[in-house]
Amino acid sequence: MIKYYYFNQIKNNIFIAILQPLSVNHVFMKAIFPKGILFCFIFLISYSASAQNKSERDLTLIDKDWRFSFGHLFDTGKDFGHATGYFSYLTKTGFGDGPASSNFDDRAWRKLDLPHDWAVEQSFSEKASFSHGFKTAGKGFPEKSIGWYRKKISIPESDKSKIISLKFDGVFRNSKVFFNGYFLGTEESGYNSFEYDVTAYVNYGGENTIVVRVDASMEEGWFYEGAGIYRHVYLKKTNPLHVAQNGTYVTSEIKENKAEVSAEVTIENKGNYKGAIEIIQTILDAQGKQITTVSENGTAPNFYQTTNYTSKLTVNNPLLWDIENPNLYRLITEIKQEGKIIDRYETSFGIRTIKFDAEKGFFLNGKSVKLKGTNNHQDHAGIGTALPDELQYFRIKKLKEMGSNAYRCSHHPPTQELLEACDKLGMLVIDETRLMGINDYHLNDLERMIKRDRNHPSIFCWSVGNEEWNIEGNITGERITNVMQEFTKGIDATRPVTVGISSGFKSGISSVVEIMGYNYMGNGDIDAHRNQFKQQPGMGTEEGSTFATRGVYFTDDAKHYQSAYDKKPRPSFFSIEEGWKFYAERPYLAGMFIWTGFDYRGEPTPYGWPSVTSYFGMMDVCGFPKDNVFYLKSWWGTEPVLHIMPHWNWSTGKEIDVWVHSNCDEVELFLNKESLGKKKMEQNGHLEWKVKYIPGTLEAVGYKNGKKVLSDIQKTTENAQNIKLSVDKENISNANVVVITAETTDEKGAHVPTANHEMTFSIKGGKILGVGNGNPTSLERDKFIDNIELLAITNFEEKKLASANISNQITVEADNNWKEAFKDRDYKNQAPAYVYRGKFDLKNNIKTNTVTFFYKKIGINAVVFVNGNKIPASTDDDQKYILNAAVLKQGLNTIQIIAPPLQKNKDWDVMNTDPGIIQVITPAEQWKRKLFNGYAQIIIQKDENAAEVILSATAKGLKTGTITVK
The missing domain is CATH 2.60.40.10 (Immunoglobulins)
Structure with missing residues (x-):
């Protein structure tokens, strides 16, 4: 038997060694850190590796080495002729055409790794979408609204006994997926995870082609959403009898010093095995130590059916998951068939209790916890929505550092890596579906989200809607909420349901939702609603919505800059301080979620073009803190805080508003060592001074119990060097x-x-x-x-040659014997050879450009000339020709191809008539x-x-x- 030690980085650079049997070809793709440290020790080989291989599932990340190109929303010619065949992929199985065909030539396409967001790569335009930050992609830009992705993978003959699937974590949006030319399906939403079984279509022992067509022309939200395969893609291999997709559900009940864990598993049978199976459930702690295990016998479900089994396990003296100590366990589910392990499935989970009380708020593990939350969209500076996993941790740590303990996914299901970061770092989560409704479109999306996410201990509440103004205050909203709420409870009864409501707090949705979600105090009387619905717990699902530009302290509407001082954004809305005081003073309110933790692209309120990001964030799109961060850190955190604003580089004589954020009892302000007075700090407040600017040093000194505990300074700086x-x-x-x-x-x-x-x-x-x-x-x-431009060869003509010996042929220029290439070709009576010529328009013949002709075979042993110069084939690809700038001209260039013709084997054979494509790469x-x-x-x-x-x-x-x- 072969065993591996693999080392997991748990916390603070501590590495824990875990001894575990693994298959020889097992791949670790989701280690806690990207480059897992793996040491192999061979202890004893007690049975064949090939037998052991069948006992494990493989989940392999396939983000590397994809090809990408833009298509077109409505011009099929610019969309590579996709869906133009006589038979389409919807009429006959396996008839994917254009790039969907497995033999499509994508060599000229851009090579990239996933995750990828093509919208963030585009320029800005006032004509582009306000919601998407004026990026020239999506609606209004048909040439940048369709993206094609292609990837080749090899699947060995040894996998013939397995079920092969493709797993997509999220594609924005309206994706169509093909495998070896076979259409697999469409996923409309850009936020759903989805899988396709490709077992029947696999070319075992050979090359297989994955193709994804992405249509980002329509927006799902009113905020920046990116475009493309912006989340991970996996190749999954399992035994035909296996744990189903998202097929475990772990819940726990704490009794005294024990946790009674219920582990439900859904087993799927995509094979013909009928008979007895054994289900083994084992709980490991964070160090990989076995805590408890249980085994039970069962029967395999019928062909293409599923069966559920539930096991009960006891954890003595459990380490609870909470905000300060996010303790995690792992459930290992194994299926045995005829004494051999045929599937092994891991589920990370936590043991904890949650409770909402209509009088006292929210409780975690029996302790009162005030929710100090933020709303957030999914994008980040420079990379759009295609966040590397490390950025998820970066952003959650930034919020934790601010004192935040809760995160609302606004307004869609998040990526798995975000939830993993919240699990491991201790951040409570409201997980939100995209759209309210009672039909399959809505409920299926909701079910998939819940089943995918319900084992994450960080999730404490499901949200089934947000600001649905058409239905919030009427009977339609009430009916929809009742259906979605009960539907949710049928899938996961361990968490409550909420809806974010903004257009009235007394009727419709707000009268029936389990946890009332108040969106902004200015939209209704929260106290009045609470007095009417005293048995209904509530929380502020959105609050604040203030405007601030980092580092700016005087509003300048001409420059679209908003002062960073915490002010009311609108007369009916409240500042961050006003909002927090309101919620902090009311025990019956569980807490509040600020709009937003980070700035995000799009929705650049209160301005428009040329503003391209929001102004709402406590931090900007990079995660650099605005001054409001220090207000929240003062009253949300546990450490002493003292922060002076603004900076101290101004024009002499200017009167400056100086604010101090602190949780000290008193603060004294000094300018160049001269005291400007000591002031007492109000609970959940801040301090202000008006100071006439003089260059030098502004210092604040904080006192607790009369003793100096902190100081902070702002100095006038010299010029940058x-x-x-x-x-x-x-x-x-x-x-x-x-x-x-x-x-x-x-x-x-x-x-x-x-x-x-x-x-x-x-x-x-x-x-x-x-x-x-x-x-x-x-x-x-x-x-x-790099900019990649693909130039078509136009005016393609042909001329017959009398000899098949093309090695000594020279190019033939103008005469009257040219005709349209391949038109009315008699394939039973072809010439020995043909010379073809066409044109391509090179608008920029720059020496730094790389120009390549990717030849698509239209004959045998072709010879290629450009502007009369014979071009040698590339050494790495005999159908690729690199064109030196010296042989090229600005404007129209002539390309000629001399080759004996291809012959038809059958009358119905379709012959290639496309000579190829010219690729022009302009370096970045x-x-x-x-x-x-x-x-x-x-x-x-x-x-x-x-x-x-x-x-x-x-x-x-x-x-x-x-x-x-x-």
Whole structure:
């Protein structure tokens, strides 16, 4: 028997060794850190590896090496002729055409890795969508609304006994998936996870082609949603008899010092086995130590049927999952058939209790917990929606550092990695479905979300809707809520249901929903609703909605800048401080969720173009904190806090509002060591002074019980001289993706808060994934990637040649014997050889461009000429021709191909008449970004085999900055 020790990084760089039997070909794709450390020890070979292989499932990440190209929304010619065949993929099985065909030539397409968001790569335009941050993709841009993805994989003959599936975590949106030309299905929503069984279509022992057509022309939300395969894709292999997709459900009941764990498993049979099986359920702790196990006998379900089995297990003295100590367990489910393990399925779960009380709020493990939450969308600066896993942890850690303990997924099911980060870091979650309704479209989406997510201990509430204004206050909304609520309870009865409501708090949805979700105090009388529905618990599912631009302290509508001081956003709305005081003072309210934790693309209220991101966040789109973060940290956190705003670089004589956020008892303010007075801090409040600006040092001193405990200063800085690069402390150790902060310092090393220099970046040992700076009006590029243009060969003509000996043929120029290529060709009486010619229009013949002709076989042993110059085939591909700039012309170029013709074997054979495509690659500019009020962000990814990554930054008039990441 072969065993492996694999080392998991649990917390704070502590590594735990876990001894576990594994199949020889088992692949660890979801380690806690991306490059798992794996040590192999051979102890004893007691039976054949091939027998052991059959006992394990494989889940292999297949994000690498995809091909991508834009299609077109309605021009089938620009959509590679897809769905134009006489028989389509909807009329005859296996008739995927255009890129959906397995033999389509995609060599000229862009090569990339997933996850991928093509919207973030586009430029900005005032004509583009307000909701999507004015990116030139999606609706209104038919040439950037369809994306094609293709990937080749090999599946060995040894997998013939397995069920082969493709697992997609999320594709935005309206995706069609093909496998070897076979249509698998359509998933309309961009937020659902989905799987397709491809077992019947596999070319075992050979090449297989995965094709995804993505239609992002329609928006699902009113916020930036990206475009493309923005989440992970997996190849899954299981025994025909296996645990079904999302097929476990773990619940627990705590009694004294014991947890009675109920482990339900759904077993699916896609084979012909009939007879006895054994189901073994084992619980491991975080260190991999076995806590308890139970075995029971059962019977395999019938062919293509499922059966549920429930096991009871006891955990003595359980370590509970909570916010401070997010303890996790693992359930190992094994299915035995004739004494052999044929499937092994892992489920991470936590043991904890949750309770809402209409008088006292929310309780976790019997302790009262005030929900200190934020709403968030899914995008980040520089990378759009295609967040690497490390960024999920980065963002949740930023929120935790602010004092937040809860996260609302606004307004759609999240990616699994977000929930895993919340499980491991201790963040409560409201998980929200996309749309309210009672039909299969709505309820099926809801069921899939719940079954996928219900084992995450971080989730404490299901949300079945948000601000459905047409139905919130009427009988229709009441009926829909009743159906969705009861439907949810039928799938998971352990968590309550809520809806975020904004257009009235006394009728319709609000009268029947289990947990009332108040969206903004300004939209109704919360106290009056509570007095009418005293048995209904409630929480603020959205509150605040304030406007602020990081580092800006005077509103400038001309520049679209909002002051960072916490003010009412509108007369009927409330500031962050007003909102928190309201909820903090009312025990019956479980807490509040601020709109939002981070700025996000789109919805640039209160402005429009050229603002491209929101102003709502406590942090900007990079995660750089605005000053409101320190207000929340003061009253949400447990550590002493003292923060002065604003910076101290102003015009002499200007009167400045100085605010101090702190949880100290008293704060004294000093300007150049002269006291400006001591003030007492109000609970959940802040302090203010009006100070006439004088250069120097502004210092705040905080006191508790009369003793000085903290101080904070703002200094007038000198001119910027140096570039400082630093690794953000929220990064996970040993991560593949790292967040770098760029800033400037003066001669004394002080940060310059008003700097806006443009920096240029270069990297060794890795690549840059994206850049940002948090400026809501920045129209700078997020990504700098090579531009790939595909040029069709036009006016394609042919001329017969008398000899098949083409080696000595020369190109034939103008005469009268040319005719349209392949038109009315008599394939039973072809010439010995043909010369073909066509044109391609090269608008930019730049020496730095790479121009390649990807030939598609229209004859045998072709010879290619461009502008009369014979072009040799590439050494790595005899149907690829690299065209030197010296042989090319600006404007129209002539290409000629000389080749003996292909012959038809059968009359109905379809012959290729496409000579190929010209690919023009224009190299990307060097990565660059302006600082915004002192900061910019660079997200980098290490190369697989690189020992270190070196990032350098340059800017005019500044000393170069360099950082090395090991």
